Amino acid sequence: xxxxxxxxxxxxxxxxxxxxxxxxxxxxxxxSLAIAEGTPIITTIAGESGSGKTTLANLVxxxxxxxxxEIRYRGQNIHSLSRxxxxxxxxxxxxxxQNPFEVYNPFYRVDHVFHFALRKFSxxxxxxxxxxxxxxxxxxxxxxxxEILGRYPHELSGGQRQRLMIARAFMLKPRLIVADEPVSMIxxxxxxxxxxxxxxxxxxxxxxFLYITHDLSTAYQxxxxxxxxxxxxxxxxxxxxxxxxxxxxxxTQLLVESIPVADPEVRWSGGRARNAAARDNHASQAxxxxxxxxxxxxxxx
Amino acid sequence: xxxxxxxxxxxxxxxxxxxxxxxxxxxxxxxxxVQAVSDVSFSVQPRERFGLVGESGCGKSTLVTAFLRMxxxxxxxxxxxxxxxxxDILALPKNEMRRVRWSQVALIPQGAxxxxxxxxxVRDQIADALVAHGVILNQAxxxxxIEELLARVELPxRVARLYPHELSGGMKQRVCxxxxxxxxxxxxxxxxxxxxxxxxxxxxxxxxxANVQEMVGAALILIGHDMGLMAQVVDRLGVMYAGELVEVxxxxxxxxxxxxxxxxxxxxxxxxPRERKxxxxxxxxxxxxxxxxxxxxxxxxxxxxIVACREVAPRRLETTGGWATCHxxxxxxxxxxxxxxxxxxxx
Ligand SMILES: Nc1ncnc2c1ncn2[C@@H]1O[C@H](COP(=O)(O)OP(=O)(O)OP(=O)(O)O)[C@@H](O)[C@H]1O
Ligand SMILES: Nc1ncnc2c1ncn2[C@@H]1O[C@H](COP(=O)(O)OP(=O)(O)OP(=O)(O)O)[C@@H](O)[C@H]1O
Ligand SMILES: [Mg+2]
Ligand SMILES: [Mg+2]
Numbered sequence: 001x002x003x004x005x006x007x008x009x010x011x012x013x014x015x016x017x018x019x020x021x022x023x024x025x026x027x028x029x030x031x032s033l034a035i036a037e038g039t040p041i042i043t044t045i046a047g048e049s050g051s052g053k054t055t056l057a058n059l060v061x062x063x064x065x066x067x068x069x070e071i072r073y074r075g076q077n078i079h080s081l082s083r084x085x086x087x088x089x090x091x092x093x094x095x096x097x098q099n100p101f102e103v104y105n106p107f108y109r110v111d112h113v114f115h116f117a118l119r120k121f122s123x124x125x126x127x128x129x130x131x132x133x134x135x136x137x138x139x140x141x142x143x144x145x146x147e148i149l150g151r152y153p154h155e156l157s158g159g160q161r162q163r164l165m166i167a168r169a170f171m172l173k174p175r176l177i178v179a180d181e182p183v184s185m186i187x188x189x190x191x192x193x194x195x196x197x198x199x200x201x202x203x204x205x206x207x208x209f210l211y212i213t214h215d216l217s218t219a220y221q222x223x224x225x226x227x228x229x230x231x232x233x234x235x236x237x238x239x240x241x242x243x244x245x246x247x248x249x250x251x252t253q254l255l256v257e258s259i260p261v262a263d264p265e266v267r268w269s270g271g272r273a274r275n276a277a278a279r280d281n282h283a284s285q286a287x288x289x290x291x292x293x294x295x296x297x298x299x300x301x
Numbered sequence: 302x303x304x305x306x307x308x309x310x311x312x313x314x315x316x317x318x319x320x321x322x323x324x325x326x327x328x329x330x331x332x333x334x335v336q337a338v339s340d341v342s343f344s345v346q347p348r349e350r351f352g353l354v355g356e357s358g359c360g361k362s363t364l365v366t367a368f369l370r371m372x373x374x375x376x377x378x379x380x381x382x383x384x385x386x387x388x389d390i391l392a393l394p395k396n397e398m399r400r401v402r403w404s405q406v407a408l409i410p411q412g413a414x415x416x417x418x419x420x421x422x423v424r425d426q427i428a429d430a431l432v433a434h435g436v437i438l439n440q441a442x443x444x445x446x447i448e449e450l451l452a453r454v455e456l457p458x459r460v461a462r463l464y465p466h467e468l469s470g471g472m473k474q475r476v477c478x479x480x481x482x483x484x485x486x487x488x489x490x491x492x493x494x495x496x497x498x499x500x501x502x503x504x505x506x507x508x509x510x511a512n513v514q515e516m517v518g519a520a521l522i523l524i525g526h527d528m529g530l531m532a533q534v535v536d537r538l539g540v541m542y543a544g545e546l547v548e549v550x551x552x553x554x555x556x557x558x559x560x561x562x563x564x565x566x567x568x569x570x571x572x573x574p575r576e577r578k579x580x581x582x583x584x585x586x587x588x589x590x591x592x593x594x595x596x597x598x599x600x601x602x603x604x605x606x607i608v609a610c611r612e613v614a615p616r617r618l619e620t621t622g623g624w625a626t627c628h629x630x631x632x633x634x635x636x637x638x639x640x641x642x643x644x645x646x647x648x
Binding site (some may be wrong): 015047048050157158159160185186187188189190191192193195196214215216217218220221241244254255256258259260261262264265266268 | 356358359388469470497498499500501502503504526527528529530532533534552553556566567568570572573574575577581582583586
């Protein structure tokens with residue numbers, strides 16, 4: 001049997017801080033996930049601030065080393081890949097981050113990020129073919145090359161900058177894109193366009209996505225399955241439609257109930273979500289306390 | 302000059318807490334004037350919750366910053382009046398304006414929770430803010446007052462001893478709310494208070510803001526771009542596009558039958574948690590405010606534009622819930638449709 005494209009296997013990540021690392025934060029607690037080879041899917045990782053989403057993204061990108069467990073790409077632990085296999089991994093697994101401002105060097109024209117990637121991964125034998133790749137990538141995300149190239153980052157809107165990052169990732173012909181809150185800094189009216197691009201890349205180009213978000217509405221629009229994290233633990237996972245329509249875990253129920261419905265006649269329901277402030281206080285205390293792994297659900301009580 | 306205003310009102314019609322008339326604000330840059338706010342007029346009633354939505358860069362922050370007369374160069378208020386409780390604040394002497402700020406009108410600025418001082422305990426930040434606005438209390442009374450303010454937003458007293466990095470985003474935002482409402486202002490302006498927060502925390506913060514607003518009997522102006530949040534929170538909604546207010550109405554009518562095509566587009570682009578694939582992106586990009594398009598500013602992106610939209614600025618027309626500026630609502634306009642190719646250049 002073919003091994004999965006990506007397999008996260010019983011991964012935990014504990015950050016140590018304070019004197020001699022006495023204060024420990026369990027950012028991710030025994031987390032597992034698999035993305036099959038051959039069936040490109042969009043998997044959502046959802047959870048509130050501090051639930052460990054970015055930690056997971058950085059682990060998958062190889063920027064952090066798991067405290068325990070392992071991350072496998074096509075069956076191989078990413079931390080014991082050969083030099084050339086690691087290079088391939090760095091090309092085939094691309095990242096898109098929340099703040100498209102930070103990725104650009106303000107002193108370079110935006111073309112720089114593309115030419116840099118072309119050179120680093122030797123994607124084209126000459127400049128002309130390189131330019132053709134850039135144009136193709138820009139067109140896939142709905143940007144006109146003549147309007148975009150030659151401009152500085154601050155001359156573009158947030159939505160344009162984010163689409164540029166997607167174009168850059170696309171140009172590298174990745175198999176997996178890790179997108180950490182890619183639309184949360186973007187206007188609601190532009191979000192729809194970015195989500196459409198993700199769907200196209202997934203359906204037409206066979207790229208899988210790890211879509212990281214705190215927004216269940218956008219997750220519901222594009223993804224196939226979902227993992228709900230709370231303080232590093234998985235609360236619920238499954239098919240996105242099933243989870244959204246019939247959430248089983250009380251935390252998922254709270255998340256779904258808290259989505260503001262765009263209808264003034266359907267007011268936020270009371271019930272579980274009522275004591276939202278007290279819960280926020282509790283969660284932040286739990287985050288700050290010395291969170292050694294234990295066996296009880298961290299959402300309790 | 303403001304002695305004659307407001308005119309005597311009958312006791313049944315409440316006097317607006319805020320009345321904005323023909324406000325124009327430009328940023329004067331070397332490349333030309335950025336017309337960030339163009340001829341904006343609207344009013345907010347006491348205790349009312351008024352929402353202000355629009356795409357990034359349409360002028361929301363510029364507009365509300367003027368309500369505290371905190372417009373900073375190169376921003377210049379070119380024309381218009383801002384009446385706060387009947388008083389023209391643009392005509393007030395500087396020191397009096399300082400008194401009005403926070404005691405009459407308070408602003409929770411965009412990104413406020415990230416501008417808390419990282420090396421100061423919550424207690425000291427609140428104390429500083431109180432002193433800066435002329436509240437003189439002895440130590441015991443100060444401590445009691447700070448605890449009371451924190452309790453208002455359901456923060457336990459121990460939070461006073463913590464530093465900002467020890468708080469969650471939602472708790473930080475609630476500290477900002479406690480500070481902004483310390484002097485019981487009659488108008489609270491919150492600029493995107495929850496845009497960076499997850500839905501559960503967003504809800505906690507919004508409910509807290511609404512509670513405090515009711516407790517102190519203030520009106521609230523809430524800025525955002527999330528129509529879902531607006532539906533849950535506000536009584537009336539104003540939609541801004543490219544520096545202009547294009548539609549105002551009560552929230553139920555606005556969601557049931559939006560009258561301006563831009564309002565419809567905003568509602569149509571919302572991702573729904575109930576149904577998949579109903580979203581529609583708005584084509585094109587908002588215009589540069591240095592040279593906004595003639596006629597209706599939305600016409601280059603409007604799927605329903607007619608010839609008049611390209612040439613004539615639309616006037617305000619009454620709707621069931623308020624008003625909107627769109628030629629399609631104007632019975633005196635002949636509706637000759639624009640060529641489709643003409644109407645929607647993609648970007
Ligand atoms: N470098 C670090 N050192 C110590 N603790 C860390 C570090 N990075 C993250 N943490 C802690 O790990 C936990 C998970 O953080 P993480 O950034 O993964 O959460 P997140 O889900 O991405 O949150 P957000 O929605 O705010 O981005 C938090 O409690 C955080 O404070
Ligand atoms: N200091 C400045 N100099 C020149 N132009 C400015 C300045 N500040 C803002 N602008 C421009 O004025 C317009 C309105 O900006 P404003 O910040 O009020 O928008 P906004 O609706 O609050 O946007 P956002 O949703 O992104 O906060 C924008 O086009 C912006 O580029
Ligand atoms: Mg994160
Ligand atoms: Mg703003």
